[in-house]
Amino acid sequence: MEADDWARAALRDIEAAATLAACESLRVQYLGKQGRMTAELRGLARLPADERRARGFVLNGVKAQLEAALAHRREELARGEHERRLAAERLDMTLPGVEPQWGTLHPITQVRRRLADVMLRLGFTLRSAPEVETEWYNFDALNMPADHPAREMHDTFYVDPPYVLRTHTSPFQIRAMREAGGELPLRVATLGFTYRRDDDATHVPQFMQMEGLVVDRGIGLPDLKGVVLAVVRDVFGPAERIRLRPSFFPFTEPSAEVDMSCPLCLGAGCRVCHTGWIEVLGSGLVHPRVLEAGGYDPNDVSGFAFGWGVERVAMLLYGLKELRPLYQSDVRFLRAFDSWDV
Ligand code: DAH
Numbered sequence: 001m002e003a004d005d006w007a008r009a010a011l012r013d014i015e016a017a018a019t020l021a022a023c024e025s026l027r028v029q030y031l032g033k034q035g036r037m038t039a040e041l042r043g044l045a046r047l048p049a050d051e052r053r054a055r056g057f058v059l060n061g062v063k064a065q066l067e068a069a070l071a072h073r074r075e076e077l078a079r080g081e082h083e084r085r086l087a088a089e090r091l092d093m094t095l096p097g098v099e100p101q102w103g104t105l106h107p108i109t110q111v112r113r114r115l116a117d118v119m120l121r122l123g124f125t126l127r128s129a130p131e132v133e134t135e136w137y138n139f140d141a142l143n144m145p146a147d148h149p150a151r152e153m154h155d156t157f158y159v160d161p162p163y164v165l166r167t168h169t170s171p172f173q174i175r176a177m178r179e180a181g182g183e184l185p186l187r188v189a190t191l192g193f194t195y196r197r198d199d200d201a202t203h204v205p206q207f208m209q210m211e212g213l214v215v216d217r218g219i220g221l222p223d224l225k226g227v228v229l230a231v232v233r234d235v236f237g238p239a240e241r242i243r244l245r246p247s248f249f250p251f252t253e254p255s256a257e258v259d260m261s262c263p264l265c266l267g268a269g270c271r272v273c274h275t276g277w278i279e280v281l282g283s284g285l286v287h288p289r290v291l292e293a294g295g296y297d298p299n300d301v302s303g304f305a306f307g308w309g310v311e312r313v314a315m316l317l318y319g320l321k322e323l324r325p326l327y328q329s330d331v332r333f334l335r336a337f338d339s340w341d342v
Helices: 002-016 020-031 036-046 049-088 107-121 171-180 221-236 288-293 310-318 331-337
Strands: 132-134 163-165 186-195 206-216 242-247 252-261 277-286 302-309
Touching: 002 020, 002 049, 020 036, 020 049, 036 049, 107 186, 107 206, 107 221, 107 310, 107 331, 171 186, 171 206, 171 288, 206 221, 206 310, 221 242, 221 252, 221 277, 221 302, 221 310, 242 277, 252 302, 277 288, 277 310, 302 310
Parallel strands: none
Antiparallel strands: 132 163, 186 206, 206 302, 242 252, 252 277, 277 302
């Protein structure tokens, strides 16, 4: 039949198509709106009714054949292209990979862990205490009466009375003693945030303190000095020396500030320390009223306590002039503490 000649030619063309683009132009040529098949189907209208049916049947068969041939050829070509690409592309296994970005422990976290670690090794138990504290625990129980200057509005963050954001970790002493219920010996330490209305190069309103407390029979200044020296040497190095300087804290009697030999010049005297000594912590023998508030009898037992600022320890350890960068989350700064081995 005449209809078959063009259809046979079309099938040959499709099988020979060299590219997907050639397939597409053959589709337009034979099956498109202006294509041969459309013209043939239109021609059906001019045929007598009996021939129209038979011719229509043939044309539908041809159309299905052409569509199947196109689909087949397209698939062949696509597969071929894929194989060519696989053959042509090379993966260079010797190129260096993309390195993952490792985070580092924040310097304050590193110092905290170090401080917690030495306290645990010295036989202390670590405990936490509330940051939102009552005035009684934060001040009164620590022998700081209502007219004490540290209780001024400009020093302390008052929440709804009687609550304050604790201005130091010392209220933990009262909580630990009351919880211990008179048990001896008591060796506890805490680490946590404290709050004061300070904000300059070396002070931020939220900072951290670490504090230790020992209560037992016969505790005296030598016990305090031995423990503090052990802690300072563990953190700053075995060559450190300390000295106790008489001072005043309402919750200790006697009270001492502890200086350590400057870690930068090892006590020789430099621009930072001037004298060879650097003040690091507050300490003393627990005041009898504080022991009483904690439920202990000051005629029977005694104790010592000490407390210091974690950021200050970090500043001395790393030789930082300012405290604020520790809390400004600049990774270029924080990465500098990458190699610390804790
Ligand atoms: N609580 C004091 C402060 O924040 C530090 C301190 C001094 C803690 C003497 C103590 C201590 O335990 O005995 O400045």
